[in-house]
Amino acid sequence: MLEIKPIFNALCRSKVGAVLLLIQIAITTAIVSNAAFIIQDRISYLNQETGYPEQDIFKFNVMTFGKDINLSQQFELDETMIREMPGVVDAALSSSVPLSGGGSASSFNLKPAPQEGLSVRTAYFFIDDHAINTYGVNLIAGRNFTEDEVLVTNEITQERTNVTIVTKALLDELYPERNGLGEIVYFGDIPLKIIGVIEKMKGPWLKDSKPDNLAFIPYIKAASYAQVAVRTEPGQRAIVMKEIENAMLENYSKRVINNIKGLDELKNEYTAQDRLMMRMLIVLITILVLITALGIFGLTLFNISKRTKQIGTRRAIGARKSAIVSYFLVENALICSLGLALGVVTALLLGKMLMQYFSVAALPPSYIASTAIAVFLMSLLAVLAPAKRAANISPSIATRTI
Incomplete structure (x- = not known):
């Protein structure tokens, strides 16, 4: 069974990358949870029942001279x-x-x-x-x-x-x-x-x-x-x-007939800014998640390159491939957990600011929890491929001279 303390000590010796990733995970959690709630709120707003058969109604203007x-x-x-x-x-x-x-x-x-x-x-x-x-x-x-x-x-x-x-x-x-x-x-x-x-x-x-x-x-x-x-x-x-x-x-x-528009078209024009904002938030979420995933992937590859000989030594003394994979998964889980804890607090503060200054509804805790779980799973998937690559390092690496 892996010990948490040695992994934590190893992170402390190269803490700059870990801290940067931790902050990135916190920012992603805070922004994505609030953005996801706003998107869902906009979707409900755009799809609300109006009471009209919108597809069958139109209006036009009459200007009589x-x-x-x-x-x-x-x-x-x-x-x-x-x-x-x-x-x-x-x-x-x-x-x-x-x-x-x-x-x-x-x-x-x-x-x-x-x-x-x-x-x-x-x-x-x-x-x-x-x-x-x-x-x-x-x-x-x-x-x-x-x-x-x-x-x-x-x-x-x-x-x-x-x-x-x-x-x-x-x-x-x-x-x-x-x-x-x-x-x-x-x-x-x-x-x-x-x-x-x-x-x-x-x-x-x-x-x-x-x-x-x-x-x-x-x-x-x-x-x-x-x-x-x-x-x-x-x-x-x-x-x-x-x-x-x-x-x-x-x-x-002796008159002009203009602005002939369907009721659904009028509604779409009225809600155009909301749909644009929703699309921008979706793009923002996608970019943040991809950047965070790439950050985790890159940090893991960097750690593997620094610890190649160490990993080879562990393999030489009998460590299984699953133990190497588990090591990097646990290391990533530690960073991600600390980042999520900070992100939850930041998400709540950001939600209060949005509610105070932009009249956005209060952020439900379920959105924070869902985002935290999704970010955690995404981080594990991002580190899995580099971890498997580390597990395939040959034990002969440990016997080579620099």
Whole structure:
């Protein structure tokens, strides 16, 4: 059985290489554990359920420059025309588009402003009674808007709508201890009765602290700039997207139709930086692990070249090849264990810094443990080939003169 003390003493006599490798293992453990957690967090974020049939929805912008029409009437004609197009399920003017990174948000309160009460930040869409069908979300309680409840106007008016449909996440936050369906919530000083509840849908900002808080408000103000959301039958979106510009211009030519994009494309554009960061972290992890493995491999080869005669002597007095291999494996395990101990502490400190300055979630201990085990196994594999090479050194080496 190998003695740890002689191996440790041998490391102390050539400690520079061992210390450098120890530090490298510590840095690798700290960075890889945090990077792996961030990657997993980004993967969960990018793959989160949005509540929409993203592959079937697209949006486009309408910029009207003609002055010879009533915009409200024209948009009603446009919506009717779009809904009758082959492959279209439904369409609606929408003040904001989900998953796009651009929209409106405000506080929904249990008391009218300026009274103090529970206030919840909420994204909201001004849209009509076709909202639920257009976005393909699931109404789990209550009812949809009626056509009479949708306020349509060309000008600023004193008229106000008095109903809203909200997500279950928002309802639960506003009324955690009771069912809020039918209750009154205040949009500024405007009272809105909650008439419907949507199971799940994300707002414009996936990175928002409350991305599931969303409300539909039945209000359409026709303007020269507008956004239209369209849902198609599965597999028909690309065809409809190609036809939509010509169809809109045939309906009225004095306008520009642009920015025709699928909901999934908008989401990809919004999350592009997160995907880039994730790829960079994967590359960083790969490079760190390879450098560490090469460092272990190189240090072991260096030690073998320094101890060639010593290894030959051991072989000459009867040491088995397995004993030589075990020697280098144990030596590497000692260095790696000390490096991992330092790396665990460094990983925890780095995780706290990321949480404090970049609002990253707390690093779970499981990621540190998994990384430590992976680095330890990788170090053993890296040293195995040089150790076998050392075991094949001939005993005759010990009898040669310098």
